[in-house]
Amino acid sequence: xxLPLSTAFNLYWLGRYCLRLEKLTKVLPFxxxxxxxxxxxxxxxxxxxxxxxxxxxxxxxxxxxLPATIAMIKQNIQAVRGVLSARSFESFxxxxxxxxxxxxxxxxxxxxxxxxxxxxxVQQFYRLGMCIEEMDVHLRFAKLxxxxxxxxxxxxxxxxxxxxxxxxxxxxxxLSAIDLSAFYALCEKIHAQxxxxx
Amino acid sequence: xxxxxxxxxxxxxxxxxxxxxxxxxxxxAQPSNCVEKLNQDATDHFxxxxxxxxxxxxxxxTERTIPFDIIPRIIARQEWDILEAGCTQxxxxxxxxLHDIYHEQNIIRAGKIPAAQVLANSCFQPCMLGVxxxxxxxxxxxxxxxxxxxxGMYYVLEDNLRTPSGVSYMLEGRAISQKLMPEVFSxxxxxxxxxxPRLLKQTLxxxxxETASNTPLIVxxxxxxxxxxxxxxxxxxxxxxxxxxxxHDLCVENNCxxxxxxxxxxxxxxxxxxxxxxxxxxxxxxxNSMLGVAGLMSAYRxxxxxxxxxxxxxxxxxxxxxxxxxxxxxxxxxEKPILHNVKTWQCYKPDDLKYxxxxxxxxxxxxxxxxGGYGMLIGPKATKAELADFRTKLLAHPHVYIAQPTLALxxxxxxxxxxxxxxxxxxxxxxxxxxxxxxxxxxxxTRVALAEGSLVVNSSQGGGTKDTxxxxxxxxxxxxxxxxxxxxxxxxx
Numbered sequence: 001x002x003l004p005l006s007t008a009f010n011l012y013w014l015g016r017y018c019l020r021l022e023k024l025t026k027v028l029p030f031x032x033x034x035x036x037x038x039x040x041x042x043x044x045x046x047x048x049x050x051x052x053x054x055x056x057x058x059x060x061x062x063x064x065x066l067p068a069t070i071a072m073i074k075q076n077i078q079a080v081r082g083v084l085s086a087r088s089f090e091s092f093x094x095x096x097x098x099x100x101x102x103x104x105x106x107x108x109x110x111x112x113x114x115x116x117x118x119x120x121x122v123q124q125f126y127r128l129g130m131c132i133e134e135m136d137v138h139l140r141f142a143k144l145x146x147x148x149x150x151x152x153x154x155x156x157x158x159x160x161x162x163x164x165x166x167x168x169x170x171x172x173x174x175l176s177a178i179d180l181s182a183f184y185a186l187c188e189k190i191h192a193q194x195x196x197x198x
Numbered sequence: 199x200x201x202x203x204x205x206x207x208x209x210x211x212x213x214x215x216x217x218x219x220x221x222x223x224x225x226x227a228q229p230s231n232c233v234e235k236l237n238q239d240a241t242d243h244f245x246x247x248x249x250x251x252x253x254x255x256x257x258x259x260t261e262r263t264i265p266f267d268i269i270p271r272i273i274a275r276q277e278w279d280i281l282e283a284g285c286t287q288x289x290x291x292x293x294x295x296l297h298d299i300y301h302e303q304n305i306i307r308a309g310k311i312p313a314a315q316v317l318a319n320s321c322f323q324p325c326m327l328g329v330x331x332x333x334x335x336x337x338x339x340x341x342x343x344x345x346x347x348x349x350g351m352y353y354v355l356e357d358n359l360r361t362p363s364g365v366s367y368m369l370e371g372r373a374i375s376q377k378l379m380p381e382v383f384s385x386x387x388x389x390x391x392x393x394x395p396r397l398l399k400q401t402l403x404x405x406x407x408e409t410a411s412n413t414p415l416i417v418x419x420x421x422x423x424x425x426x427x428x429x430x431x432x433x434x435x436x437x438x439x440x441x442x443x444x445x446h447d448l449c450v451e452n453n454c455x456x457x458x459x460x461x462x463x464x465x466x467x468x469x470x471x472x473x474x475x476x477x478x479x480x481x482x483x484x485x486n487s488m489l490g491v492a493g494l495m496s497a498y499r500x501x502x503x504x505x506x507x508x509x510x511x512x513x514x515x516x517x518x519x520x521x522x523x524x525x526x527x528x529x530x531x532x533e534k535p536i537l538h539n540v541k542t543w544q545c546y547k548p549d550d551l552k553y554x555x556x557x558x559x560x561x562x563x564x565x566x567x568x569x570g571g572y573g574m575l576i577g578p579k580a581t582k583a584e585l586a587d588f589r590t591k592l593l594a595h596p597h598v599y600i601a602q603p604t605l606a607l608x609x610x611x612x613x614x615x616x617x618x619x620x621x622x623x624x625x626x627x628x629x630x631x632x633x634x635x636x637x638x639x640x641x642x643x644t645r646v647a648l649a650e651g652s653l654v655v656n657s658s659q660g661g662g663t664k665d666t667x668x669x670x671x672x673x674x675x676x677x678x679x680x681x682x683x684x685x686x687x688x689x690x691x
Contacts, residue, residue: 001439002415004447005458078248078423081432082442086247093248121460160461196458 001121003083008125009194010079015129017076018108021069023137025105028066029054042141060097066104067097083122088114121160128155132187139180146175152186163193202348204608205620206271217272217669224382225269225618233268233613240266240374249370249429265662266371267612268378271623271644275389275670278640281352281627284537285342286636287527289629292359292514294530296336299513300326310525319519320567321512323475325482329499331508333633335405338506339398339470340629341365341643344537346608353540353605355624357523359507359515361472364643365628366430367657369394371665372641389640389668395437397630397637402468404632405504414467416440417448417457421473421489426658431472440470450493453500468504469494475509517600518544518566540605546597554601555592558585561601562653563592576653578604607653610664612646622647624655625666640668 030036030050040047043064047053060067077084077092084092091114095107115126135148149170156167169186170178207218214222225233244250244263273281298305299316306313316322341362343355372391376383399416406414420431422444435442441457448466449456456463471478477487482495497503513519521542527535543550543561554561563575575588592599609620627642644664645655655661 002441002457002464003460004441004443005460006444006447007442008460078428081423081429082418082435085436089248090246094246125460162462163460 001083001119003121003125005194005196007080007083008121009191010076011083011122011125012129012132012190012194014073014076014080015126015131016133017069017073017129018111018126019130019133019137021066021073021104022108024057024066024069025101025108028057028101042137044140066101070095070097070104080122083119085114085118088118090114124155124158128152128159128190131155132190135183139178139183144175144178149175149178166190166193201606203606203620203622204346204348204350206346206608206610206623215272216671217274217667220382220386221270221272224379236268236378237266237613239378240268243374243377244370247370249367264367264657265648265660266374267646267662267664268375269611269613269618270375270665270667271610271625272667272669273625275640275668275672278389278668280536281344281625282638282640284352284354284535285340285344285627285629285638287531287533287536288342288354288357288523289337289340289631289636291523291526291530292340292357293334293336293631295526296508296511296514297331297334298530300329300510305526305529308529310529311519311522315518315522316513319513319516321475321510321516323510325495325499326508326510329508330501332405332407332504335631335633336508337511337514338401338405338508338631340507340631341626342537342629344625344627344642345540345605346625348606348608352537352625354520354523354537355540355605356517357515357520358626359511360474361427361507362626362628363427363430363472364626364645364657364663365394366433367663368628368641368643368666369433371643371663375665375667386667387670389670391639391641394628394639395434397639398434398470399438399440401630401632401635401637402470402504402506404634405506406467407501407504409501410467411465415457415464416468416470417443417466419443419445419448419469419471419473419478419491421477425472427472434470445488445490448491448494450491450497453493453497453502455491455494455497455503466503468506470506475512478505478509512567516567517542517564518546518597520600540602543601545592545599545601550601551592551596554599555589558589558592560604562604563588563599563601565598566600567598576604579651604653607647607655610644610646612648612662612664614648614650619650621650622653622655623664640670641666 027039030053033049036050036053037048040053047056056062057065059065062068073092073095077089081089091111095104115123131151135152138144138148153167157164166189207215207222209215241263244266250263295305305311306316337359339362341358341364343358344352345355346352369391402416403414417440418431418435420428420442422428432442443457447458449458455466457466473489476484478490479492479494480487480490481492498505520539521544523539524535527533543554545551545554554563559577561577565573575584607622607624610623611618612621623644623646625642625644627638630637644666645657646662646664647653647655648660648662
């Protein structure tokens with residue numbers, strides 16, 4: 001399979017948005033103000049009550065909301081339509097922002113199942129996006145573990161040869177020394193790779 | 199007196215044509231509302247799969263599914279053989295014409311076509327002069343629009359040699375028919391068309407330069423997701439297992455085209471482009487285009503990449519050139535046309551203009567370089583004001599227009615709100631041309647005008663589609679050869 005860089009970039013972001021959506025379906029709706037406030041803090045949102053946070057996350061106008069995330073997913077799948085099977089495309093295309101959270105969660109599971117049948121390169125870039133998003137979330141909530149760096153290393157190592165050098169990015173760095181700056185430095189290198197920089 | 203339209207299903211005596219017997223029995227056996235439900239299932243299928251088409255007639259440019267009617271249009275194999283031979287002949291002549299006008303221009307020297315019709319045509323691309331293509335192949339993918347008139351004969355309404363679309367809907371319509379009507383489908387000896395993507399890929403591979411690698415890289419170049427036919431671009435790329443690319447995915451270095459891939463730059467051998475000439479290279483054509491590839495024409499003229507269809511093919515499918523296709527078949531092939539044109543008046547000719555103005559309410563007037571059914575006048579259905587307006591346009595710019603008689607397009611039973619009713623249809627077979635062979639699949643896109651009495655079948659203006667079944671009752675018998683000389687269209691009574 002010959003995969004254009006721009007398509008791979010959209011697969012990467014598809015992975016990021018899908019994980020983002022998955023996490024939202026796990027935490028919504030909030031019922032305790034303390035939990036909501038802690039979560040909002042991790043997301044960089046100045047929200048203090050469960051009710052307000054629930055409303056924000058269902059507000060399609062807000063970039064971090066569940067409907068907005070689904071909208072981004074639907075844009076991504078159009079961009080990668082040339083490599084997705086009809087089954088995968090349909091599973092993402094029919095994600096319904098107006099459906100109950102439980103139904104969206106079930107739909108995401110169907111999407112994951114469909115994606116498991118895609119070609120290796122498609123899955124690899126999608127997986128890279130998911131791993132990057134996972135690490136992003138864990139850093140924000142101070143839950144980073146060695147598993148995060150290991151997963152990113154594995155995801156990058158699975159990619160074609162020109163990408164594997166990125167897998168060494170965190171090698172030799174103590175887990176405690178990995179902060180958002182170090183993480184964003186890796187993201188920038190990945191993005192440069194997508195742009196075709198050597 | 200009620201106008202007579204050839205009925206695809208019913209003979210003049212009201213009996214059902216043999217090829218429609220199975221489907222008519224199936225319809226009669228269905229419980230009430232079953233067929234309506236199947237149509238709804240088909241619509242749901244299109245919606246779930248995101249198979250949409252942008253309708254530009256709305257103010258908001260709405261994304262819609264193309265309405266699909268489950269009742270197929272059926273053609274007997276013997277009739278199809280003639281259509282196939284006629285379309286093949288036509289494309290051979292048109293490709294020969296394209297080579298000629300960009301080289302010796304013999305047909306112009308012979309006085310068969312006025313020079314101005316070709317050289318002053320806005321689709322004529324001077325940059326194509328002298329470019330020698332493998333097998334002289336220009337229009338690798340063509341769509342020929344056919345209509346059946348009330349004399350039972352098929353006529354060519356239009357040639358489409360630029361970026362003809364609709365083949366994905368032909369294939370999806372077949373998939374829906376097989377899924378929703380498995381019993382009647384499997385029992386009807388319908389000829390297969392699923393191999394179209396493989397034939398397309400084979401055609402493109404055969405069109406490469408001999409210097410290309412043993413596994414030439416083919417890409418489908420799309421203007422992107424906001425193009426009305428984007429679904430089809432993605433569909434074909436996926437089915438052929440080739441990359442779908444935008445202009446930003448390609449670059450030209452040392453007069454070669456490269457795809458920027460995750461494994462580095464890959465040399466491209468064939469670009470199946472689905473954008474108009476004007477947008478493919480900002481250095482050669484529209485400098486404002488952000489959809490194309492800078493330097494592409496340089497690589498093309500250097501013989502380092504094939505563009506399918508070649509730039510400049512628009513001259514051949516221009517409505518002002520259409521009246522000369524019969525001449526081309528004679529001039530280049532020494533044959534008589536198997537399929538005939540609709541009578542056409544070219545308004546740049548004073549006598550033709552006079553006739554058109556004198557008979558405007560009876561004629562269909564079109565822009566010679568228009569498409570999609572836009573900007574045309576259907577005289578019998580036009581108001582006095584519309585007729586007067588068009589008369590003014592004709593007098594001001596006669597060279598822009600051609601006129602044709604109002605054709606009595608054949609009708610096919612279609613499920614509408616009131617039940618089954620006859621609706622006008624046309625047919626677009628798709629023809630694949632490589633240096634080695636001209637190929638088709640036994641079917642086409644059947645478009646149906648859903649509104650009662652309407653003759654406008656274009657999906658861009660609300661038309662629908664049907665599956666097209668070519669039925670081979672004698673599948674076990676060897677195929678008779680069809681002569682390339684003029685063949686009378688056999689029309690079952």
